[in-house]
Amino acid sequence: MTEMVVPSEGIPWLTLILILPLLGVVATLLAHESLSRHIALATSLITFVASLPLWFVFDNGNAGMQFVEKHQWIDSPAIHYALGVDGISMPLVLLTTFLAPLCILVSWTAIDIRLKEFFISLLVLETATIGVFVALDFVLFYIFWETMLIPMYLLIGVWGGPNRVYAAIKFFLYTLAGSILLLVAILVLYFEGGRTFDILALTQASYAPGLQALLFWAFFAAFAVKVPMFPFHTWLPDAHVQAPTAGSVILASVLLKLGTYGFLRFSLPMLPDASVAYTPIIMTLSVIAIIYGAYMALAQSDIKKLIAYSSVSHMGFVTLGIFAFNAQGIEGAVLQMINHGITTGALFMCVGIIYERTHSREISENGGLANAMPQYATFLVIFALSSVGLPGMNSFVGEFLVLVGVFAWDKLTATLAALGIILAAVYILYLVQRIVYGPASPKMLPKLTDLNAREFGMLVPLVVLVFWIGLYPKPFLDVMHASVERVVTAQSGSVIVQHDFSVNEPILVMTEDIAHAGSIQASEATP
């Protein structure tokens, strides 16, 4: 299977999507501060519209990269400005461009200092995030990956809550620590994979098992922190609690997906043997994350923290699905990445809305919202139920596919994960019971005005998606089908190894073959 990276004809949509937010940055810089939010909103809306062709023109039958652009950037070492999307990254790009306008809307009145800088940060973050999903060159990828950190760091550190500095630093250091190992891994791949930073070429190359193991853990360090997997999750609650609402939304909806995307794009296809060998560890950590995250959510008294921990739990399903190595598991995982982006993003928006009114995120101080804010309560309950995984809503489809996939891998793991859905109902409904039911506290009651048109308008598209994916997920599954199938087939060689795990010798022979092939390829590439 040789991957031909042939640049596509016509309009360079991906470059356009990357550049548009930056044009918005320039416009924001030049314009008067009071116009910042309007410029940002317009920019993000245009970007979203510009990203729609990806969805409509996308060829579902093509498992490879589409909308490819490739230009030489640096001659030696050869670094390219190479972009492209497949069925796994395209939905994530759209998720990002879809959420960006909502993040700007949610900050409309919540942010009242340093408007220019705030919206510039958001727009730069948008470009960087999209860049990570579309980059086909490792250097380019790493640049976007690191660039993303800075605006996020600023969003938490400048516009965050009282303990923002601690949270920002914790976030920064955790991620940076992972990034360093990622960079090392990229360099190793460059030397071992034929002196190229081309992600697709590196995916084709084979690596010796021992090297695969090292690279796997280096990738793991970077991606597990981002997901975040247990026990690398403790930066998340702090970051979420301190971040402004838009920061939390981006963080939960998009940034966490970079970790799982990394596993899917790099760990699995490049390091198939190591991925199979370490699957039990990843699965164990994922199940722990599901149950542990749910337990932690239950113990929280801060709404945002509760949802942050629920993210840990939900992302556990995603890593579980990815490492199930079958079509259901991975398709479920990709869909669940989108679902989590929609649902958790929406829940953070809901928290932001209530925080703007009461200036409290304490569950005990917010109560009786059904009575005081019926529209708001309706939205909150819908997103809460989506989070619980109620059939007919988005998360169910993803979780169901993941569990079917994992069940084929190991029954006990799937059973334990399925128990996690009980816990999800417990913590979310316990939250809803305390803040939606009962009487509102007299102190808060005057502040509890129901949704205004802007807030209503930004929640409606999310509700539509919740039900669309829940009832008719076909368009979404169709998009990712071919690409997921390719990841699975690429894995199948190793899956055979997994099945014959009791027989030691053939594996050795096989892996030595691979190692041999790898070294040949590497030396051939050496000039």
Next chain:
Amino acid sequence: MFDLLVLLIPLFPLLAVLANGFYGSRYSHEWAGRLAFGSVGLSFLCTLGVFASVLSNPEPREVLAWSWIFGGDLSINLAFLIDPLTTVMLLVVTGVGFLIHVYSVGYMHGEEGFTRFFTYMNLFMVSMLLLVMGSNYVVMFIGWEGVGLCSYLLIGYYYEKVSAGKAATKAFVVNRIGDAGFLIAVFLIFAHFGSLDYSTVLTQASSLSTEMATAITICLLIGAFGKSAQLPLYTWLPDAMEGPTPVSALIHAATMVTAGVYMVVRNHVLFDMAPIALTTVGIIGGLTALFAATIGLVQNDIKRVLAYSTVSQLGYMFLACGVGAYTAAIFHLVTHAFFKALLFLSAGAVIHSLHHEQDIRKMGGLYKKIPITHAVFLIGTLAIAGIPPLAGFWSKDEIMAHAFVHGYYHLYILAAIGAFLTSFYMFRLTYLTFYGQSRVEPHVAKHIHESPPIMTVPLMILAGLAVVGGFLGVPPEHGWFHSFLHDVATPVGAAPHAVDMSTLLGLMGAAVSIALAGWGLAHYMYSVRPQMANEWAEKSPQAYTTLLNKYYVDEFYDRVIVEPFKKLGMLWDWVDRHIIDRFVNGIGKGTDISAEAITWTEKHVIYAGLNVVGYGNHLLAWSWRKLQSGMVHHYAAILIIGLAVLIHLVVLWFTGSSIAGSSGY
């Protein structure tokens, strides 16, 4: 035409949900109500059409709506299966559902959340229809969770009441425990059959090993016991009475709680292969029937007595499944839907006329003031108590006779004692509510009134059904009902069982005597010697308070499950903040134990390095506890130095080695 009719059945209530949900505030309550019951009425008419078609052609037929979830070799359609079993369930759900909707328009009149109430009720109808119509396990699961959701929303309908919120959460969470069991069963089925369609699974069931069949059915049972409120997952149902009374009638008596029974019968082919599961169903059913009946003896809330009675009657249905009497289980499900909906709705009428009084100690002597309600309630009582020829007698007698004839004497005894208690507590309820001295509070007594026709007419229809409904299954084991369900509910490998008539008549006689004995005792205690109940309570206070407090099961669950569960959550929260986080904060410095050594290194080695970079003295002064924000400099410095070293090494290693390699050529 047939396909269209089938699709229209869930579509009508769905349209009403959308209309009332989105636009309900733009038109009057009157129209919202009409839309709500009208849509269910139309569903009922479509069901009649489907029924007519099934009568002439009882073969199972599938109707596809659209392709829903797929991935790899998994493919799930949103599709419906119509066979006699589904048709019976459809008739009950839409028929009884329609009557309850009509009644609700009167009952909920003037409530602030009128439109919201009917939106949820219609949504419930949609879910329940999906549950019984689904042609595969996943569509059933949508319905299964959907009815749980609506139950949750409707129990919590009076959201300003804290108790309602708690009861709603409890119902959902306990149900979720069952749902997890159901889901695991679904995965097991897919793993074995590679399909989740009934048509595949149930026809290829013989390929299952006994162990696999047992595993699947036990997991299904966990789901069934949660949804149908059986031991040990029954505790949510009595609390669910926080919802408006029509909700109790529709969801917590006639339809949703019977979903577990439907599920067992639908999968009876699997259960027939798993004797352990069948034994479990029978024993749990029998024990629940008896256990819940004993609690019902002493409760003072009219709805709670009925709730425990529901738990108990559902126990009979499971007992029937356990002895292989699947048709009898569905038969009892149908008659129970008639008389229990009747009892709940007439209890609602009582509550309605007494301005929301539910305590039977504050009732009494009502028969003169609300004669219609009294008459229909009495019919309901006679039916559930098993007085012939009313509906409950036939179905309950068939279950007990089947258990006896097939040698399940232990289950027969449980059921017989339960039947005696049922008769007793139902007549106790009737006596305390409608006869004797009025204990109604004076200010309420002045306003007692009979309910309007929109409520009493559905009551009378249900009363009629409770009287004649039993004749569907007469003669026992050979009635119309049995021949209709023969193909879908006959146990696999069941040989025709010839039983002589005298045994059957004897069992009938016994059943009637048991029912009459319960009535007699209630009559003596609550009419002839009204002080007797109190004397008994005083004589054995412990037994009385134990029953009154429902065996303290809720307290037990709180103490043993809920509290430790919460404590564990807090413990883990502590672990997260104090151990994992401390570890994280300490990565630059090692753990607590080695902190000092590291600090020393830091002072003398790293600091020396950093000093050059110009960080100055203040770094030295920071102890590691105060480092929270200061850590950035440490970490960043260590990271950057580390990064530089690592990258340098990597580059050196590879370029070095490859240079060496190339020079070797």
